[in-house]
Amino acid sequence: MSPPDKEPPVINGWIVLAHPLFARRYVALRDDVRRLRIELDADAYVQHPTVKLFAALRRLITEIVPQDPNAPEDMPRGSLARYRRVKGKGLPPRYRLCWIFFTRAKAIVFLYINDEVSGLDGERPFHAPIQPANHCPRRAASP
Secondary structure (H helix, E strand, O other): OOOOOOOOOEEOOEEEEEOHHHHHHHHHHHHHHHHHHHHOOHHHHHHOHHHHHHHHHHHHHHHHHHHOOOOHHHOOOHHHOOOEEEOOOOOOOOOOEEEEEEOOOOEEEEEEEOOOOOOOOOOHHHHOOOOOOOOOOOOOOOO
């Protein structure tokens, strides 16, 4: 993700942004991967779970999600239906990547990637902080 002083990247015509919850987790994973690159031999590095997680996450945010941020298979049910989340697609079984997108602004905001501690309930930490009145444009994309 871009540092705060740089323009956000545009991928497949979508402006890609990161909520602070996601940005902190992404930077921590990136730093872990950089450390592992120095500490491990090449075979151990490519097999390390953190490296695999970061590679899958990077592919999701730079290739898969910007192709179709409103993909039907990424739409949760119930109270979180206005958000999107992906499971699988290279992520370990207990991981979910969550985002919201805005058609008019042509923007994707990555919100959260859960970790070993948060488990399957990865949506809970971002649910309250990103209510549209607080942090996001008022009109979310229609399904």
